[in-house]
Amino acid sequence: MASLTLDKLNVEKLTPEQVAEVAARLEQDEYDSIFDGLNDWHLLRAIAFSRPEMVENYMHLLDLEAYDES
Helix, strand or coil, X not given: XXXXXXXXXXXXXXXXXXXXXXXXXXXXXXXXXXXXXXXXXXXXXXXXXXXXXXXXXXXXXXXXXXXXXX
């Protein structure tokens, strides 16, 4: 299973369909290499920081939690 990497993509130009493909691969978790999965996770995380509206339905894949440091 091929993954997309940050150096090959401009996160700002990704379509909702491409984001859904990344999320689907992460859901299936059937990568040839653990690094392919990690690349997709980092890509989805980068999208979440720059275009949060694109990953609203996939936040559970990122395990991001708000921390209260007070």
